[in-house]
Amino acid sequence: MVFEKVNPLYKVGGRPPADPRTYFRMHYLYFARPEISSFRELCRQLKEPKNQAWRNFIGTPDIKDVPVHSSLSHFRKYVTPELFYEILFDLIGQALKLDNFLTTYPFRH
Numbered sequence: 001m002v003f004e005k006v007n008p009l010y011k012v013g014g015r016p017p018a019d020p021r022t023y024f025r026m027h028y029l030y031f032a033r034p035e036i037s038s039f040r041e042l043c044r045q046l047k048e049p050k051n052q053a054w055r056n057f058i059g060t061p062d063i064k065d066v067p068v069h070s071s072l073s074h075f076r077k078y079v080t081p082e083l084f085y086e087i088l089f090d091l092i093g094q095a096l097k098l099d100n101f102l103t104t105y106p107f108r109h
Helices: 002-009 020-032 039-046 049-058 069-078 081-096
Strands: none
Touching: 002 020, 002 081, 020 039, 020 049, 020 069, 039 049, 039 069, 069 081
16 A cells, blocks of 8 residues: 555666655654654664664664665655655554454553
8 A cells, every 4th residue: 555655756777765664654753752853863763772662663673774864854755745644544544444453441440
């Protein structure tokens, strides 16, 4: 689904592009973490050993595989806000179809 929507943005030939899912996940971290104020700061944080869970989330568990901030900016330049949100809502729709995705359990006191 993500690939089909962003594939027209990539040129044919040349170096294989980075996985667009990684860039979308990086954007979600950027929007969700108030302590991250820039793409440069996001990439710096992702390279800190303590943030292994964040690297796992974006799909690059190895520190050396974290994309550089300029590639994230380049990606953002070509993926319009409309396309970004279209993909986000598609992902949310897929998640809502999962069994027990929004099941709540009683809290224990």
